[in-house]
Amino acid sequence: MDYDAIVIGGGPAGLSAGIELARAKYRVLLLEKESFGGPVINIEWIIGYPRPGEKTAGAMLASDMVQQAAQSGVEMELAEVVEIERYSSCISVTCADGTAHTSSVVIQAAGLYSKKLGVPGEEDLQGKGMIHCAMCDAGLYRDHVVAVCGGGDAGLIEAMYLGRFASKVLVIEAQAEPTAKPVLQTRALADPKLVIRCNERPIEILGEQGVTALVIENSATGKREALEVYGVLVHVGYAPATGYLEGILALDDSGHIAVNEQFATDVPGIFAAGDIRGGSARNVAAAVADGKAAAMAARKTLESLQ
Ligand SMILES: Cc1cc2nc3c(=O)[nH]c(=O)nc-3n(C[C@H](O)[C@H](O)[C@H](O)COP(=O)(O)OP(=O)(O)OC[C@H]3O[C@@H](n4cnc5c(N)ncnc54)[C@H](O)[C@@H]3O)c2cc1C
Incomplete structure (x- = not known):
């Protein structure tokens, strides 16, 4: 097994989950496809996140979380996950460049993606306005x-x-x-x-x-x-990027990952946290709480394996 836990997504939910597991001395790999901290980096002011001061700058909050994850020992890699497979003794996570990593537990925290209009010109003019x-x-x-x-x-x-x-x-x-x-x-x-x-x-x-x-x-x-x-x-809405999970994990009608109250999916060892899970409150504080709760549940699974 390469790692005890693999976290998919480096937004608030994934970072919070990674911190919780790494602080408990588990070997954690966090895979993020774009930027550590997630889309929060580009939100000027975060509304409703309990923190000292009048306003919370998204970039600062994200940077604090990433720094804490690194200090806690979370290994972070820029890579897009394209496949998850469960074998009898481990879970294998494959990235777009073909690299695969194995672990005992996986926390899915890949958030949502911004939907497209789907109109002519939209694709051709990417990067041109x-x-x-x-x-x-x-x-x-x-x-x-x-x-x-x-x-x-x-x-x-x-x-x-x-x-x-x-x-x-x-x-x-x-x-x-x-x-x-x-x-x-x-x-x-x-x-x-x-x-x-x-x-x-x-x-x-x-x-x-x-x-x-x-x-x-x-x-x-x-x-x-x-x-x-x-x-x-x-900005015409958001959807969970769970296409590649169809047939692997149970998804709800809107494509979010279905979890129980322990944030466990229907596949043993795979948990989901943050905006990607069904019923999420879709805000930063809730994502952080989800990540921590999913990690605590994952810790129980890891302890039972030991
Ligand atoms: C414009 C805007 C303004 C907002 N304002 C606020 C606000 O003021 N207050 C508030 O509380 N909330 C706000 N939110 C909501 C908040 O940003 C989200 O609820 C929160 O970021 C969810 O955290 P998350 O970790 O679940 O997902 P995300 O923050 O979306 O992080 C998921 C990460 O997973 C990565 N990822 C996706 N797919 C893969 C893959 N296949 N492999 C590897 N990595 C992958 C993504 O790149 C991303 O970094 C706002 C959202 C938007 C879009």
Whole structure:
């Protein structure tokens, strides 16, 4: 066995699980496909996380967690997990580069991925005006008009951040009104840079060397309009990246991993924590708590093996 435990995902849930297991002196490998700390790194201020001070910067919180994991002895590797297999005596985790690691327990904490619009132009214009993260890329859109597709919490938060740099931010919402929390809607409506357009559906993104326009369609009239924009950010919801787990672990109707009250999946030795599990509260504090609780349950499994 290469490790006692393998944690998949380096966001708050995965880091918290890794810290708990490493502090108990288990050999822990944490695999993260993009950046240690997870998407929290790109959230300017984390709301609702109990911590001293008025506001919590996402980057600082993530960096503190990563540092603590490293100090606790969690081994961290940048790799995307593409396969999990359970054998009689161990669990094997395979990464995109073909490397495989084995362990007695696995904690799945791979969070959610941002859904795509699925319209023409979206793929071709990746890296050419399709914005992935307001905080990372907003400076590139200074004094330009940009569009944000999706009027949920994440859409409005990112639109307001872009509005500090862009000349105008068009928020395109397919429903009759934004779905964000009322407090965010109030802030967004008071922002002079934001224009919220409801009942409008993005149907194509135009441009060759870069984004030049977003074509939208009014759901009531069917009228189409090409909005001249320099960049497009998509925030139309999130889904668990559990496609490769179908047929291996039980998933609920929305594709989240089904767990019991001990965060155990239906496969012995595999646990799930954070946003990827069914019924998660989908916030940082809950993810941290999940990670710790899943790790405590995993410790019991490891103790029983000893
Ligand atoms: C724009 C935005 C604003 C938010 N604001 C707040 C807020 O103010 N307050 C709050 O409490 N919460 C907020 N949240 C929610 C919060 O970020 C999440 O609930 C929390 O990060 C979930 O933690 P997690 O560890 O379960 O998943 P994540 O933080 O998503 O981490 C999962 C990690 O797994 C990695 N991963 C995915 N697939 C694989 C794979 N196959 N192999 C290896 N690694 C993989 C991902 O790269 C990622 O780093 C916000 C979310 C967004 C998107």
